[in-house]
Amino acid sequence: MLSRFAVMILALLLLGVAELAWGQDEEPGFSARGADNCIGCHRRWEPPLMGIFETPHGNPHDARSPFGEEQLQCEACHGPGGAHAGRVKRGDPRPPIYNFGSEADTPVAVQNGMCMQCHDGHVGEQWAGSAHDINTVACADCHSLHTPEDAVLDSRTQSEACYACHAEVKSDFLKPSAHPVRQGALACTDCHNPHGTANDSLLKRATLNETCYDCHAEKRGPLVWEHAPVVEDCSVCHDPHGAVHPAMLTRRPPQLCQSCHTPSGHPSVPYDTSGLPDGTPSPYLLGGNCLNCHTQVHGSNHPSGKALMR
C-alpha cells in the first residue's frame, strides 16, 4: 500500500499534476452578468483596463471578438469568473481568474492556450515548438491587451518589448553602423517573426539572405560572377544588428578580406601603419581599401567581372 502510494506521489510530481490543483477543485462557472460584473470592480483599476474597448478585442461588431454577440466578454480570456465575482468569506482569498504575463500565477501554457483558441490561425502554424513557445514566453509578455495602442505593434516602440529579453541587441543598434531601429524606421518584425518560423533566429523569410533581399533585392541575382559566401550567408561578413565598422562589417578590411584571400602579391601582404596618410598612403588600406578596385564585392554581371572589378 505504501509503495503504491509512493508511486502515485512520484507520478504526480513527475507529471506536474500539482498544477492541476490550481483552480480545479470545483468546476468554475461563469459570472452572472458577464463584463458588467467585472467592470463594477475593475473600472478604475491600475493599470487601466478599459482601454480594451478601443482595441479589436473590444469590438462588438466582430463575431470573433470577445465582445462580439454571445461571446464570453472578459471571461473569454480570463476564464469563468463566477467564483471570482461571487461572495467570498471574510479572510478568504478571492478565487483567481486567469491572469496574463510571465509573472502571473496562471501557467504560461494555459495563458497562451487561451489566446490560441482564437488566434491559432493568425499567429501561424509555426508557433508550436518555436523558440518563443519552447522558452515559455507568454503572449502578454509582449502584447498589451488593455491599452488602446499595443506598443509592440508600433515600429517606434516595438523594440523596447524585445529588449526586455534581448538586451544585447539594444547596444548593437547604437553602434556606429546599424540598421535604423533606434530611429524607429525599422522594426524587429521587419526581419523576424516572433510567432515562429521554420528557420534560425525566427527570420520571416525562408533564409537569412531571402530576408535581406526584402530591402536589398538588387543583390539577389543570380549573377554571372558571384561571390560564394555572399549568395550563401550575408552574415559571413555583416552583422545585421550593427557593428563598429562601416557597412556593418564584422571586421575591418583589408583583414576581413584577407581572411579568405591569399593569392600571391597584394592580397597576401600585410598592411601596417606605414600605409597611413603620414607614411606612404596605401590604396590597400585607406579609403575603400580592397573595394577601391574590387568594387563589385556582392557579385558582378559583367562578362569581365571575374575579379569583381566591373
Next chain:
Amino acid sequence: MNTNRTLKVVIAALLGTGVMAGSVANAQEMPDFENWKCRFCPFPEKGVSGDAGASAIDVSDDSARFGDYTGLDEEGTRINAGADMVYRAGSGYAITLDARDLGLDSRSLALQAGRQGRWTVDLSWDELPRRLDDSVSTVYEGLGSSRLTLPSNWVRGNFTSELSALQGNLRDFELGWDRETAGLGLEFVQSARLRYEAEWTRQTKEGRGLTWGSFLGTAEDLVKPLDYQTDQVDAALVYAGQDWNVRLGYYGSFFSNQDTSLTWDNPFTGPDRGRMAMAPDNRYHQGRLSGVYRFATWDTTLNASYARGRMEQEDALLQYTINPAIAGQPLPVQAFDGRADTTNASVRLTARPADALRVSAEYRYNERDNESGQYDWAAVQADSFQTLSFRNPAYSFEDQDLLLRANYRFNRRLSAAAGWEQRERERDFQNVETTEEDTLWGSLSFRPVSALALSFRLEDGSRDASEYQAIPSTGLGAEQNPLLRKYYLADRERDLVQVQAEFTPAPRFNLALRYEDARDEYDQSQVGLVEADYDQLSADASIQLGKALVVTAYFSRDTYDSRTVGAASFAVPNTAPPNWEARTEDRHDVHGVAFNWPGLADGKLDLRADFMQAESEGDSGVATVLGGNPDAFPTLRSQLKGFQLNADWHVNPRWTLNAGWRWEKFDADDWAIDGVGPATIPSVLTFGAQTLDYDIDVFLLGFRYNLVKDEE
C-alpha cells in the same frame, strides 16, 4: 479522491494540464446571455475620434549623419504634423488613419478601411531618407547618371599629384538616396475558418550611391546611379480546421534597375574610360505550403512547411570592354541565363509527454540549385588587358539541419533544457564540399527565491570540414595559399557561455544582469582567421520612485577580438608558410538613464528625460613576423552622446502642448578616412570623405488636439 477527481488526474497527466485548462471555457455550461448586457462597457460611439497635432522643429546645424533615416539633415525650422484617427461608422465599419512626420522626409501614412472580422483594405506610404555623406567632393560631372565625365580642362597623370586640374574642379556634393514604399493590402475573412490575405508593395530607391572604379593600378571614387524599383507580392489562403490549420502562399519579388551600367572617364593615364555593370533586373517566385496538426495525445503538434522558388535574371550583357585598343571577343551569350531554384522544407514535432517535459525534433532542408549557364569568358581585366579564359562557377548549396531538444520543469523554481543540433552544408565549386557541425547545449533556469531568477546556458559546437581542395580553373597566380582555410568553411570549435540574473527585491525595483562569452577557434587553420572571441556584459535596472516616477538605467559592454594569420608571398603560386598576423580588439560601451514622470501638476504635466552615451574603440595591430610585436594602428573611436527632454502639458482633455529639446553629439576617429584628401593616395582619386562629426540641438514646440466628446 472521488472517481471524477481521479479521472481528471489521469486525463490531465496524459494530456497535459495546459490543454485541459485551456479548454475549460469550452467545457462549461454557457452563461445566460440575456443577463450579459454589457451595459457598463464603454464601446466607442460612431464618429471620429483620435488626435492630430503639429509642431515646429528647429535643427541647429546641417548634418547628413544626424539626418540619416530621420530627415533632419538640414539646419532650419520646419513644420511637422501627424494624426492618429479613426472614423467609426455603424455596424463595425471603420476607417483609421495613422500619419507621422508629414513635414519630414521620413514621413509615413497608413490608411485602413473595412469591417473588422470581415474585410480590410490597407493603403500605405512610407519614406526613408538615406543621407550618407555630406563631406565629399568630386571632379566628375553627371552625378546620379550612368555616365560620369571629367571637366574639359582635365589633365591626366600617373599619380594624383600629377592631376594638375584637380583642385580647381572639385565640387562638394552629397551621397544618399530616398527610399519610398507604397503598399496595398487586402484581407478577406470568408468564414471563421477561411481567410485570404494579399499585400503588394512598390519600393523605389533613387539617388546617389558610392562605388569605385579602377584601371590597371589606379582607382577612383565614383557615384553610382540608383534608380531601383522593387515590387513584392505576398498572398496567402489560410484555413483553420478544428485541430489543424494550413497556409498556402505565394511570394513574388520583381526588381528592376533603370541603369544597367556605369561608364566613367579615367582621371589617370591609361584607357580613356571604363564601364562596369550595375545590378541587373531580377525576379523571384515562391510558392509555399505550411501547416500544423495538433494531436490530442501529449499535447503534440506537427508543423511542416514546403516552399519552392525560382530566381531568374536575363539582362542583356555588356561587352567585355569599351577600350577600343583591345580587340573585342564575341560573348558566349548575349544575355545571361541566370536561374536558381530554391527549396525550403521543414518538419517539426513537439510533444509534452508529461506536464513537466516538453520535447521537440525538427528537420530543415534548404537548397539553392543554381541552374545558370556556365560559359568560357574571355575577360578583359579592368578595361586594360586581355586575360585567360575563365568559366563562371554556378554556386549551389544544400543545407540539412536536425535539431533535437527537451525541456524539463522540475518545479516552479527549477527547469532545465538540453539539445543537440547537427547542421550539414554541401557546396559546389568551393574549397570544401561538405561541412558538418554538431552542437550540444544545455541550460538551467533557477529561481531560488521569488525575487531572483537565474539562468545558465552552455554550448559546445564542433564543425568538421571535408577535405580542403583547390578550386579548379582559377588561372595562374590566382591560387590561394594551400594552408588557407576560409573561416566559413573551416573546422571550428565553438564554445558559448551565457549567464543571466534578474533580481526583483520589490515590486518597484528590477535589476537584470547578463553575460555572454562566445569563442571560436579554427584549430586546423594555419592561414586565415584562427580565432574570434565575443564577450558581452549588460545590466538594466528600473525603479519606481513615488507614485509615478520611473527611472531606468542601463549599461552594456561588448568586445570582439580576432586573430588572423597571413602568408605573404610574391612567388607564383603562393606556397609561403604563415609569416604575419593581425589582431583586432573592438569594444563597444553603452550606458544611459531615462526618467519618465507622468501626471505632475495635478495630472497636467508629463515629463520624460533620457541620456544616452555609446562609445566604440577598435584597436588593431599587424605583426609582420609571426609572433612578433604588432605594429599598432591608431585606435578607431566613435562616441555618440544624446540627451532628450520632453514635456506634455495637458491644457484640457482636448488640447495638449508639447515642448522638447534634443541634443546629440557624434565624434569619430577613423584612420581609413581621416586625413585622406582627394589626392592623398597616389593611385586613388577619392572623394576626400571625413568622419561625419556633429553637434546638433533640436527644439520642438507643438500641440496635439484630441477629438474627445464634450462629456468626457
